[in-house]
Amino acid sequence: MPTPTSTEAMPPTGARERAAVTLRDVAQRAGVSMMSVSRAIRSPHQVSPQTLQRVNEAVASMGYVPNLVAGGLRASKSYLVTALVPTTTGPLFAEMVQSLTEALDARGYQVMLGEIGYARSREDALLRAIVGRRPDGIVLTGVMHSEEGRRMLLASGIPVVETWDFTATPIDMLVGLSHERLGEAVCAYLHQRGRRRPALISGDDERAARRHSGFLREAQRRGLPTPAAHFGRSPTTHAEGRLGVATLLASDPDIDAVFCSSDMLALGVLTEARVRGIDVPGRLSVVGFGDLAFAETVSPSLTTVRIDGTRIGQTAAQLIVDRAEGHAVAEPVVDIGFSIVQRESA
Amino acid sequence: MPTPTSTEAMPPTGARERAAVTLRDVAQRAGVSMMSVSRAIRSPHQVSPQTLQRVNEAVASMGYVPNLVAGGLRASKSYLVTALVPTTTGPLFAEMVQSLTEALDARGYQVMLGEIGYARSREDALLRAIVGRRPDGIVLTGVMHSEEGRRMLLASGIPVVETWDFTATPIDMLVGLSHERLGEAVCAYLHQRGRRRPALISGDDERAARRHSGFLREAQRRGLPTPAAHFGRSPTTHAEGRLGVATLLASDPDIDAVFCSSDMLALGVLTEARVRGIDVPGRLSVVGFGDLAFAETVSPSLTTVRIDGTRIGQTAAQLIVDRAEGHAVAEPVVDIGFSIVQRESA
DNA sequence: CTGAAAGCGCTTACAG
DNA sequence: CTGAAAGCGCTTACAG
Numbered sequence: 001m002p003t004p005t006s007t008e009a010m011p012p013t014g015a016r017e018r019a020a021v022t023l024r025d026v027a028q029r030a031g032v033s034m035m036s037v038s039r040a041i042r043s044p045h046q047v048s049p050q051t052l053q054r055v056n057e058a059v060a061s062m063g064y065v066p067n068l069v070a071g072g073l074r075a076s077k078s079y080l081v082t083a084l085v086p087t088t089t090g091p092l093f094a095e096m097v098q099s100l101t102e103a104l105d106a107r108g109y110q111v112m113l114g115e116i117g118y119a120r121s122r123e124d125a126l127l128r129a130i131v132g133r134r135p136d137g138i139v140l141t142g143v144m145h146s147e148e149g150r151r152m153l154l155a156s157g158i159p160v161v162e163t164w165d166f167t168a169t170p171i172d173m174l175v176g177l178s179h180e181r182l183g184e185a186v187c188a189y190l191h192q193r194g195r196r197r198p199a200l201i202s203g204d205d206e207r208a209a210r211r212h213s214g215f216l217r218e219a220q221r222r223g224l225p226t227p228a229a230h231f232g233r234s235p236t237t238h239a240e241g242r243l244g245v246a247t248l249l250a251s252d253p254d255i256d257a258v259f260c261s262s263d264m265l266a267l268g269v270l271t272e273a274r275v276r277g278i279d280v281p282g283r284l285s286v287v288g289f290g291d292l293a294f295a296e297t298v299s300p301s302l303t304t305v306r307i308d309g310t311r312i313g314q315t316a317a318q319l320i321v322d323r324a325e326g327h328a329v330a331e332p333v334v335d336i337g338f339s340i341v342q343r344e345s346a
Numbered sequence: 347m348p349t350p351t352s353t354e355a356m357p358p359t360g361a362r363e364r365a366a367v368t369l370r371d372v373a374q375r376a377g378v379s380m381m382s383v384s385r386a387i388r389s390p391h392q393v394s395p396q397t398l399q400r401v402n403e404a405v406a407s408m409g410y411v412p413n414l415v416a417g418g419l420r421a422s423k424s425y426l427v428t429a430l431v432p433t434t435t436g437p438l439f440a441e442m443v444q445s446l447t448e449a450l451d452a453r454g455y456q457v458m459l460g461e462i463g464y465a466r467s468r469e470d471a472l473l474r475a476i477v478g479r480r481p482d483g484i485v486l487t488g489v490m491h492s493e494e495g496r497r498m499l500l501a502s503g504i505p506v507v508e509t510w511d512f513t514a515t516p517i518d519m520l521v522g523l524s525h526e527r528l529g530e531a532v533c534a535y536l537h538q539r540g541r542r543r544p545a546l547i548s549g550d551d552e553r554a555a556r557r558h559s560g561f562l563r564e565a566q567r568r569g570l571p572t573p574a575a576h577f578g579r580s581p582t583t584h585a586e587g588r589l590g591v592a593t594l595l596a597s598d599p600d601i602d603a604v605f606c607s608s609d610m611l612a613l614g615v616l617t618e619a620r621v622r623g624i625d626v627p628g629r630l631s632v633v634g635f636g637d638l639a640f641a642e643t644v645s646p647s648l649t650t651v652r653i654d655g656t657r658i659g660q661t662a663a664q665l666i667v668d669r670a671e672g673h674a675v676a677e678p679v680v681d682i683g684f685s686i687v688q689r690e691s692a
Numbered sequence: 693c694t695g696a697a698a699g700c701g702c703t704t705a706c707a708g
Numbered sequence: 709c710t711g712a713a714a715g716c717g718c719t720t721a722c723a724g
Contacts, residue, residue, distance in 0.1 A: 036709090069419055
């Protein structure tokens, strides 16, 4: 290893090591107490004009950024809300995350996202890391099943909102919908339009499984033959949609409808049908899930199921803030429902 | 307002308010000092077997979750890395985020995502909130332009990695690529395949703009007529791709290639071309950007540009950890390049 | 292997 | 309007 020259010994790197400016430094510079600095920053009107000005000058010249961790520790208030989203979802939850972020931002809270699901086994470890940071609220996508996870969240005392799904036993609060009922509704929709041999293509996430079982139940109720199904992995792909419908048609050429667990699967089905010269919706109806932006403009346009992610996010934000600030929560469980968006494909 | 009955006065809500278990509580229960509990949890082998057992029992029975905020404050170490991703990107950065999360998780760090971009004006406020939590590292998607933002990050002393783009003046470290060169390469690719009137459809993000200008420069160098362009908003959509190619063809029916700033735009172009009976790639070549999963299985399959998001994430993780743990960073600026994935559409 | 003291950077609670 | 003291829940640094 060469002897470092002075230049090598002090690369740009070196400059990054100096300690951050603290409240004490600012107080010294401004010639006031730490408390006055703290007040000048958080509630400027509680402080004399001169104090305010001197503090502001010191803050600006020193580039002071308050340590929220320290403040939060003392005040037992983090103004941080953690949202856990699955890696596997892609754009489906984007709408919810955005509206959650906006609504909480407006009330002075910051949202941090945690990715869950790339290693299901590490879910409890991740939860522990999150609870350990003592956020003022936790938003989960889906409901929590792990007993360990439920216990930890419950014991933490942190407000929790589960979303996008329904359960009779939420940990705390819930903003979601019944995927069973959704599956039933889609089956009814197809049957009412004369379809007799519907099938399904599904990813392996649990909400898709619930939609599936609702669909089967409704088919049975209506006296239809048990719908065939093709299963792929989540996140679902265009390729799986093509493969799925090819596989289904191979074992039963009379299939006349497919309910897909995502719009991307449905798009794959549309592609495969076109390549094979199968008329959609003439010979085959296709229904997606999610109402992603492309559903409206593909050709044929895609009939799908829409869930109002914006409303989920806003409602969750409201619940978290109410609970975090000690207000009564009138309706801790909200069913936001779903709607079938009728377009050309079914 | 009705007088609350005892049931109303003590809803499930009430149970969530009790204070969290602390190290002191566990120490008392286990009959040892706080330090012994702290050691038993963090370095169990430094503690006698009896102590360890008593602590473990107490921790389990009380459901103790250490307050990482308090620990981090004292130790000046948060084991938290914040990644800022644009709301507008959709699935493009998913790969990077996942590999970043995995690589950092393996080293004991936790990644939290912050959404940027739904309100550009709030970018500095968001940065302030993030710096205020004193993460051990910050990963930015794109490069930082705001002078205020650059100053704040620089002054914070927190390791920063900018990604997905290139600049001569990174704040700290950089893992990216030149979008100008990428644009040049795509133009050359199309010209080499006999295309004479290429055009572009672009979202309004700055990396798309750089690809655009590289493309124009290369076109000029090759003596091609100045490529026409259609601009839409980011996030780009399937609808915009359809509209864009329709608009371009209306003003110049002889266009023979389109470079789109996203695969979703390109998919819209494929749809519009099919509906109009325009042969792709016979009469019109289409190139996307991103190599999303569907690019391979749409029909015709989509020629596109791939960026190795996994490698970006892994490299960024390595840089952050090295810097955070005081190791020398050999190569603080990494060009990961790009590749054109040739398929049917061009 | 164990523990008492000090301190991380703030805010609360209290007194002027 | 201002400030000195205490404390949030941990870990560091030191002493045994």
